[in-house]
Amino acid sequence: MQHTCYCVTAHNQPLERMDVTTPEPKGAEVLIRMTGAGVCHSDIHLWEGVYDLGAGNKMTLKDRGVTLPLTMGHEISGEVVKAGPEAKIQTGTSCVVYPWLGCGECPTCKSGDANLCTVKTRSMGVFSAGGYADYVLVTHERYCVALGKLDPAEAAPLACSGVTTYSALKKFGPKIKDEPVVIMGGGGLGHMALTVLRAMQGKGAIVVDIDAGKRKAALEAGALAAIDGAAADASKQIMEAAGGGASSVLDLVGSSATIGLGIASLKKGGEIVVVGLYGGELKLPIVYFPLRGMGIRGSYVGNLPELKELVALAQAGSLKPVKITRRKLGEASQSLSDLKAGKVVGRIVLVP
Numbered sequence: 001m002q003h004t005c006y007c008v009t010a011h012n013q014p015l016e017r018m019d020v021t022t023p024e025p026k027g028a029e030v031l032i033r034m035t036g037a038g039v040c041h042s043d044i045h046l047w048e049g050v051y052d053l054g055a056g057n058k059m060t061l062k063d064r065g066v067t068l069p070l071t072m073g074h075e076i077s078g079e080v081v082k083a084g085p086e087a088k089i090q091t092g093t094s095c096v097v098y099p100w101l102g103c104g105e106c107p108t109c110k111s112g113d114a115n116l117c118t119v120k121t122r123s124m125g126v127f128s129a130g131g132y133a134d135y136v137l138v139t140h141e142r143y144c145v146a147l148g149k150l151d152p153a154e155a156a157p158l159a160c161s162g163v164t165t166y167s168a169l170k171k172f173g174p175k176i177k178d179e180p181v182v183i184m185g186g187g188g189l190g191h192m193a194l195t196v197l198r199a200m201q202g203k204g205a206i207v208v209d210i211d212a213g214k215r216k217a218a219l220e221a222g223a224l225a226a227i228d229g230a231a232a233d234a235s236k237q238i239m240e241a242a243g244g245g246a247s248s249v250l251d252l253v254g255s256s257a258t259i260g261l262g263i264a265s266l267k268k269g270g271e272i273v274v275v276g277l278y279g280g281e282l283k284l285p286i287v288y289f290p291l292r293g294m295g296i297r298g299s300y301v302g303n304l305p306e307l308k309e310l311v312a313l314a315q316a317g318s319l320k321p322v323k324i325t326r327r328k329l330g331e332a333s334q335s336l337s338d339l340k341a342g343k344v345v346g347r348i349v350l351v352p
């Protein structure tokens with residue numbers, strides 16, 4: 001059997017349609033028919049072949065071990081069509097795929113934190129074939145999270161933007177139910193964070209963005225307040241909106257400016273979780289950590305148990321689906337160009 005994929009064969013060139021031999025699932029592997037593949041902003045970096053590290057430094061994808069041709073797509077939903085002899089999953093199961101794979105063997109992977117594996121990174125759509133294809137091989141049935149009646153195209157983004165914001169918000173602990181979270185960045189990820197925070201019964205969000213349109217959209221989406229991060233008194237405004245300083249700051253931008261503003265807005269004991277990869281450097285008096293009881297940590301995507309929890313929230317109706325635009329798989333290349341040109345409202349999800 002053969003199947004079709006849309007691949008990066010040369011950086012910055014249109015994706016190429018390729019017809020390849022469909023792998024036969026062995027062991028606990030599972031073959032799925034793609035029912036949804038989100039086009040994520042990070043796919044643009046993969047396509048271009050470079051990450052901007054700031055200050056004129058660049059990291060190429062080749063340095064990270066990405067090889068071409070590459071089938072991108074890490075937000076994958078599918079229907080199980082064939083299961084390996086050891087896979088305990090029914091054919092016909094509709095699922096979203098956990099894509100942040102590691103070696104699968106080390107203690108970190110076995111505990112479920114494959115996203116933090118240091119032995120071997122095998123993330124789907126980055127280091128191995130992903131969802132811009134009509135069939136996808138999943139290396140173990142455990143990475144297929146059953147969706148039940150959820151719309152597979154709407155559920156696909158849970159594997160990246162969904163689990164990323166959920167995992168980051170979880171790191172603040174139960175205080176998000178009593179105190180607002182300051183969200184730096186009101187774009188697509190910020191919108192997902194608002195939705196996820198609501199599903200987690202959070203008190204609410206104060207969204208900080210330098211773009212007036214994004215602030216307006218955040219308020220319409222239910223943010224408690226929206227503040228211009230470029231205002232001279234931005235930290236004062238944030239502290240007031242948070243009722244005397246922020247206890248939790250989720251930085252989805254990750255620039256020197258947003259972290260600096262976050263630190264200036266914290267109350268004692270406050271914490272910052274950094275997700276954004278904008279880049280830059282941080283210079284900080286070390287005494288802030290003990291004297292202000294401050295914490296800064298990073299969060300990278302999320303783990304498999306977290307994706308399962310998020311899917312359960314969606315199934316319970318607590319997590320509202322974010323707006324998606326459906327496009328045919330054959331429009332993968334055009335979709336990527338449109339996203340890069342900023343012509344896309346809501347998440348593009350490729351469908352068969």
Ligand SMILES: [Zn+2]
Binds near residue numbers: 040041
């Ligand atoms: Zn992504």
Ligand SMILES: [Zn+2]
Binds near residue numbers: 120
């Ligand atoms: Zn591992």
